[in-house]
Amino acid sequence: MSTPGPVLRVALLGCGVVGSEVARQLNDHSTDLAARIGARLELAGVAVRRLDRDRSDTGIDPSLFTADAAGLVARDDVDLVIEVVGGIEPARSLILTAMERGKSVVTANKALLADDGYALHTAADKHGVDLYYEAAVAGAIPLLRPLRESLAGDHITRVLGIVNGTTNYILDQMDSQGTGFAEALEEAQALGYAEADPTADVDGFDAAAKAAILAGIAFHSPVSAADVHREGISDVTTADVASAKAMGAVVKLLAICELTGDGSTVGVRVHPAMIPRSHPLAGVRGAYNAVFVEAAAAGQLMFYGPGAGGAPTASAVLGDVVTVARHRVGGVTGPGGSWYADRPVRSMGQTVTRYHISLDVDDRPGVLAAVATEFARHDVSIETVRQRTEGPDGADLVIVTHQATDEALTATVNGLSQLDTVREVMSVMRVEGE
Ligand code: HSE
Numbered sequence: 001m002s003t004p005g006p007v008l009r010v011a012l013l014g015c016g017v018v019g020s021e022v023a024r025q026l027n028d029h030s031t032d033l034a035a036r037i038g039a040r041l042e043l044a045g046v047a048v049r050r051l052d053r054d055r056s057d058t059g060i061d062p063s064l065f066t067a068d069a070a071g072l073v074a075r076d077d078v079d080l081v082i083e084v085v086g087g088i089e090p091a092r093s094l095i096l097t098a099m100e101r102g103k104s105v106v107t108a109n110k111a112l113l114a115d116d117g118y119a120l121h122t123a124a125d126k127h128g129v130d131l132y133y134e135a136a137v138a139g140a141i142p143l144l145r146p147l148r149e150s151l152a153g154d155h156i157t158r159v160l161g162i163v164n165g166t167t168n169y170i171l172d173q174m175d176s177q178g179t180g181f182a183e184a185l186e187e188a189q190a191l192g193y194a195e196a197d198p199t200a201d202v203d204g205f206d207a208a209a210k211a212a213i214l215a216g217i218a219f220h221s222p223v224s225a226a227d228v229h230r231e232g233i234s235d236v237t238t239a240d241v242a243s244a245k246a247m248g249a250v251v252k253l254l255a256i257c258e259l260t261g262d263g264s265t266v267g268v269r270v271h272p273a274m275i276p277r278s279h280p281l282a283g284v285r286g287a288y289n290a291v292f293v294e295a296a297a298a299g300q301l302m303f304y305g306p307g308a309g310g311a312p313t314a315s316a317v318l319g320d321v322v323t324v325a326r327h328r329v330g331g332v333t334g335p336g337g338s339w340y341a342d343r344p345v346r347s348m349g350q351t352v353t354r355y356h357i358s359l360d361v362d363d364r365p366g367v368l369a370a371v372a373t374e375f376a377r378h379d380v381s382i383e384t385v386r387q388r389t390e391g392p393d394g395a396d397l398v399i400v401t402h403q404a405t406d407e408a409l410t411a412t413v414n415g416l417s418q419l420d421t422v423r424e425v426m427s428v429m430r431v432e433g434e
Contacts, residue, residue: 005039005040006038006039006040006329007039007040007041007042008037008039008040008041008042008079008080008325008328008329009042009043009044009077009078009079009080010026010041010042010043010044010078010079010080010081010082010321011044011045011046011047011072011073011075011078011080011081011082011098011103012043012045012046012047012082012084013046013047013069013072013073013081013082013083013084013085013091013094014047014048014083014084014085014086015046015047015048015055015058015060015065016084017309017310017313018084018108018135018310018313018314018317019046019082019084020055020057020058020060020310021310021311021313021314022082022084022314022317022318022321023043023046023058023059023060024058024059024314025311025314025315025318026041026043026318026321027043027059029318033318033322036322036326037322037325037326037329038326038329039325039328039329041080041321041325043060043061043064044064044072044075044077044078045064045065045066045072045075045078046060046064046065046066047065047066047067047068047069047072047073047085048065048066048067049067050067051065051066051067069085069090069094070090070093070094070097073094073095073097073098073101073103074097074098074101076101078098078101078103079103079104079325079328080103080104080105080106080321080324080325080328081094081095081098081103081104081105081106082105082106082107082317082321083095083105083106083107083108083109084107084108084109084135084317085109086108086109086111087109087111087112088111088112088115088116091107091109091112092112092116092120095107095109095112095120095131096120096123099120099123099124099126099127099129099131100123100127102127102128102129103129104124104129104130104131104132104324104327104328104333105124105129105130105131105132105324106130106132106133106317106320106321106324107131107132107133107135107136108133108135108136108313108316108317109133109136110133110136110137110206110209110210110213111209111225113133113136113209113213114208114209114210114212114213114224114225115209115224115225116224117212117213117216117222117224117337118216118222118224118337118339121336121337122337124333124336124337125336125337128333129333130323130324130327130333130334131336131337132320132323132324132334133213133320134316134317134319134320135313135314135316135317135320136210136213137163137210137213137214138161138163138210138289138291138303138305138307139165139289139305139306139307139308139309139312139313139316140305140306140307140309140312140313140315140316141289141290141291141303141304141305141306141307141316142303142316142319143214143291143303144213144214144217145319145323146301146303147159147214147217147218147293148217148335148338149335151293151295151298152335153297154295154296154297154298155295155296155297156218156219156259156293156294156295156296157258157259157263157294157295157296158256158257158258158259158293158294159214159215159218159255159256159257159258159291159292159293159294160254160255160256160257160281160291160292160293160294160432160433161210161211161214161254161255161256161281161289161290161291161292162252162253162254162255162281162284162288162289162290162291163206163207163210163211163214163255163289163291163307164201164204164206164207164210164253164289164307165193165286165287165288165289165306165307165308166188166193166194166198166201166202166206166287167201167202167204167207167232167233167253168252168253168284168285168286168287168288168289169184169187169188169191169193169286169287170184170185170187170188170194170202170233171184171233171236171241171250171251171252171253171272172285172286173187173188174236174238174241174251175241175244175245175250175251176285178238178241179238180238181233181234181236181237181238185198185202188287193287193308202232202233202234203230203232203234204230204231204232204233204253204270204271205225205230207230207253207255207270208225208228208230208255208270209225210255211228211255211256211257211268211269211270212224212225212227212228212268214255214257214291215228215257215266215268215345216337216339217338218257218293219257219259219266219341219343220338220339220340220341220342220343221266221339221341221342221343221344221345222339222342223257223266223268223345227268227345228268228269228270229268229269229270229271229348229351230269230270230271231270231271231272232253232272233253233272236251236272236429237426237427239358239426239427240272240358240427240429243356243358243398243427244274244356244429246386246398247274247356247384247386247398247400248276248277248278249274249275249276249277249282249431250274250275250277250282251272251273251274251429252272252273252275252281252282252284253270253271253272254270254271254272254273254275254281254432255269255270256268256269256270256271256273256432259343260346260350260351261346263343264343265343265344265345265346266343266344266345266346267345267346267351268345269348269351271430272429272430273353273429273430273431273432273433274356274429274430274431274432275431275432275433276433276434279292279433279434280292280302281302281433282433284304287306287307287308288304288305288306288307289304289305289306289307289308290302290303290304290305291303291304348406349405349406349407349410350405350406350407351405351406352403352404352405352406353403353404353406353430353431353432354383354400354401354402354403354404354430354431354432354434355380355400355401355404355409355428355429355430355431356398356399356400356427356428356429356430356431357398357399357400357401357413357416357425357427357428358396358397358398358399358425358426358427358428359371359396359397359398359399359416359422359423359424359425359426360390360394360395360396360397360422360423360424360426361394361395361396361397361421361422361423362393362394362395362421362423363389363390363393363394363395364393364421366421367395367397367421368385368387368397370419370421371397371399371416371419371421371422374412374415374416374419375399375401375412377412377415378404378408378409378411378412378415379404379408380401380402380404380408380409380412381401381402381404382399382400382401382402383400383401383402384399384400385397385398385399386398386399394423396426400431409428413425413428
């Protein structure tokens, strides 16, 4: 294996869990990478927030560290920029500066892409550079490139994903061990999955950013995180999980991106849902991620693997680095952003799905009739009803509906909670995956 002559100089922004792994893999596999690219990759500098931290364990030449990220990305001897700092600023400004200076960018920054993907792609096109971000969604799983490139000739209709490992771990513990939400969250924190402040994961912000990116790519339309209907998992109870089990289902936090109606609009939502245990996504355990894609010609595809972690995320980053480096060597760029379809995002009220509703009711004549009437009043059709007696004069009533709009269901639930005979609406959860 000969070492080719040309050299491409890489600026690395961030040297945390992912950045240090990227540097390690760049170094460990340098000969193979050079042979695959046709040019040697060389670290030009590593921007960090604090220069005084001991980074000897990274194996990076200490003279490469700098606190001047803006200066590093603007340097003439830098060809490619890898951004693994995260957050909106200064990441956005650094990426824009890099692109203005003719450098291609690889980033793992889902929040930024979900917020501003359109503007960043526009800048990349204007300056004739690449912008790649496979690591931003579902870590190591090859997903964005298959959607952008392998399925570019097909018509994607739906993307259904478990794209947050922390919440999947929590829900899996609740399902398999009967653990309550708070205890499962503590376990996730102890294992290092959940952050000390778990809001981004637990409240669905992380999954919503990923859903926006997926929907934009799948449906060739600009979708931002603010367009995504988002519900987290903190209200999921052990009773919900047990109820799902009783009907052969499991609760998962799903990111759902779909073409709606006649395909003229896009639906994007993140919420907990019950899915049948027979669905491929139901078997995704622990902190793993999986994304189920439905396309007109390809049919159903499933992408599965680790969605986080230093080495897996660095694998996705390095894959992008090799791609953009090959483009540099060949004097080309890859496909840019594709927004030509420009489909608007449909409101959540018009979303059609099935629902599982659990009620605590009086157990006496006429109660079932009153409850059924409330569903009928809002044109929501009932699929199944299950009743279990609770104590001498109460009952749990579990109702699963046929497809109904979110709007109609919300009105039904409001009506149910006003009925004298309904003591409490215990849970309302969507049912997906059939
Ligand atoms: N915190 C995310 C997760 C990983 O738990 O899946 C980074 O996106």
